[in-house]
Amino acid sequence: MTDMEKPHAVGGTDEIRLNLQKVYGVDRGTLIFGSLSSAYDRLLFAHHHLKLLRKAAKPAVEQGLKTCGFLESLDNEEGTEALFSQSMHQIKMHVTDCIQHLHAIGDTVAFAIYFFIDVPEEKQLIKKNITLSAVHKLFERNSALPGTTVFSTKAKELAINENYAYLVDLNNHAKHRSIVKPSVSIPFDREVSEEEHEDLLIFSTVEMSSPPPSLQNRGATPVHAQRPILPFIESELTRIWGIYGEIRQEIEKEVRLAAPKAGCAAARQA
Template sequence: MEWNVKLLLEDFSCLYGEKQSDLLSPCIYSIVDREFYARFHFKEGTKLLKEFLEDKDDQNALIMLVLHKDQDESSEFYLRRRQAKAHMVACMQSLHALSDTLAHVVYFATGQNRDKKTCLESKKVLMFSVQKALELDPTKAEIEGLLKQLTEHIDYRYLADIVNHSKHRRIIGTPFSVSMIEDADQPPYGLQLEAFEYEGRTHSSKWLEPFLEREYKRQADLIIQIGEKLNRWVKNKRTIADL
């Protein structure tokens, strides 16, 4: 399933005019860009390590690498890890930014900026304030419910905490780890986010790649659902206006 962005913009322009459409359109296409950036950085980050570790997939070779037994090889591995981490940090930042941009999409698409009760200063257009405004209109309940699914999920809260911690305090470490436990639910090796605490919330260590894959898919699916609900809401609004 895909979000028919073109249809939304056509109906929205007919309903509110070109000036309003010019506010909404860049936000929507920023969602498309952010999803592309997140995918790109994730793929590049995983590729950097996989290419280097291609012939080192047995546990002993990996442990020797972690223990720095070969200085030249360890130096290259250190560089690859830093490059991979740079991509993964960028991936997390883009994933986290998606909800902020989506808040602006919903804000403009539902006409909140046109109503004195819900109109906000640009810097105050946040997911929480947009959701509160949706509560005033029962016809927007489904959109509000999906936004809550997006932002109240445990993985989203973890993502928000790690991005904010890394932005304001220090970047969370991502050491390369080799698992000693055979478990189909976790990778045998890879980058692992260190445990950390933020705003009184304690988070345990987490394998980076499975987390990002899972959270990207979850957000992408929900954004499509939210987009389709916006399409339907704007279409209904336009139909009523044309009567």
């Protein structure tokens, strides 16, 4: 697995901020821009923690393989157990940070979308209740809302996704119950290639908060299948980053078209 490219900003930040303020007024424009900027910052934070996570994973996995006899361990090696414990602690820290940032991006982007479109007063949400799930459901119930054709599609792509459901449950478990512990899973029935080393680092078991109908009413609470940590986080970061870029580009395009008209209207009123 190679290190993914660093997320890049979409469009000029000063231009989109000024255009948003021109079209929506300073307060609302600043609110929308603040959410877009915060989501981008979280992409960078998650990307940074992913790099540190990969760095910490290497000694943890190698020590796990040595302990199980899959890699040669030198007799004079000292401090390997301490190195393993330190690496696993760092992994737990960076995994938790990655999960929290990726989960928050969905709600933060939804906040920007909500204030970018004009929601009729009778359908408006309480500000503290504006989440990705709430905005997605708002679009589902009201197909005639402005921006439905673009923003509802992107909100759905973010929210209705098996990996995102897993991400939500990981975050909620870490937030409300306990930090999701990583572990090194060694297959004993075959040799492990060096390319597979990163895939040996896996999440511990996490319960499903919204299991599919086929798994409901079976007594025990359904759980997610355990997944390799690094491939999952990189894949979800790449997916969320791509959707964020499309949402921001659409906002930038629409507000750029509307800004000249808003400027003319303001000049006439003056």
